[in-house]
Amino acid sequence: MRMNTAVDAMPGRRGTATYDRGTIALHWLTAGLVLVLWLIGTFLEDLVPKGAMRSGIWSVHFDLGFVLTAVIVAFPVWRHTGGRQLPVDDPGPLHVLAMMTHAALYLLLFVIAALGIANALVRGVTLVGPLALPAVGDPAWRRPLTHWHGLAANILMALALFHAAAALVHHYLWHDGILRRILPGRAAQRPFERP
Numbered sequence: 001m002r003m004n005t006a007v008d009a010m011p012g013r014r015g016t017a018t019y020d021r022g023t024i025a026l027h028w029l030t031a032g033l034v035l036v037l038w039l040i041g042t043f044l045e046d047l048v049p050k051g052a053m054r055s056g057i058w059s060v061h062f063d064l065g066f067v068l069t070a071v072i073v074a075f076p077v078w079r080h081t082g083g084r085q086l087p088v089d090d091p092g093p094l095h096v097l098a099m100m101t102h103a104a105l106y107l108l109l110f111v112i113a114a115l116g117i118a119n120a121l122v123r124g125v126t127l128v129g130p131l132a133l134p135a136v137g138d139p140a141w142r143r144p145l146t147h148w149h150g151l152a153a154n155i156l157m158a159l160a161l162f163h164a165a166a167a168l169v170h171h172y173l174w175h176d177g178i179l180r181r182i183l184p185g186r187a188a189q190r191p192f193e194r195p
Contacts, residue, residue: 018181020084026075027182030109031160033068037061038157041150055126062116062125069113076106086181101163108156115149 019027040061048054079085088095122142124135170178 017086018084018183019086020082022078023083024182024184026071026078028184030068030071030075033064033071034109034156034160037064037068038153040064041153056128059126059128062120063128065113065116065120066127068109069117072106072109072113089176089178098166101159101166104159105156105163108152108159112149112152112156115145115152119145119149 018024040057044054044057044061048057118137119142120133122135122137122139122145124133126132167179167182170176171180
């Protein structure tokens, strides 16, 4: 069941309604995890010499990847069961572009998670603590899975930068309040909403 639109929208002002705290938290948790995982995956090999420290950071990368997988599964479930649905400010071509961008972001997140899990299973990685995944499958898949996982992550980051730039354009050039809808602390006075 979908939630009604926000009750705090100000008449005559576009984009002033805010998302619920759950949606805001999941959005920024996803963004933070994606950034940290991308930074580790992109720069770890160049910055940290081989050894226990690098292995430990890779373990954190895999652990955070599993956390991200749980978050990206929870996010759409929350949005369609308990999250606040906001009205469309402009149903024209920009809305279509925004919808396509969001769909591509979600698709890439799921592709990256699937490739990362497959890579972890083929490698038999050690997770933080005493947990480890057994190596299953053909070890020859390590290199192609790593390549496709990294390529998809780079495409995701480019698309995320476009998404962030669009939000900044809305905020600083168009002053329409779209960015304020998702900023942390905007819905702090309201509890998590459920149907």
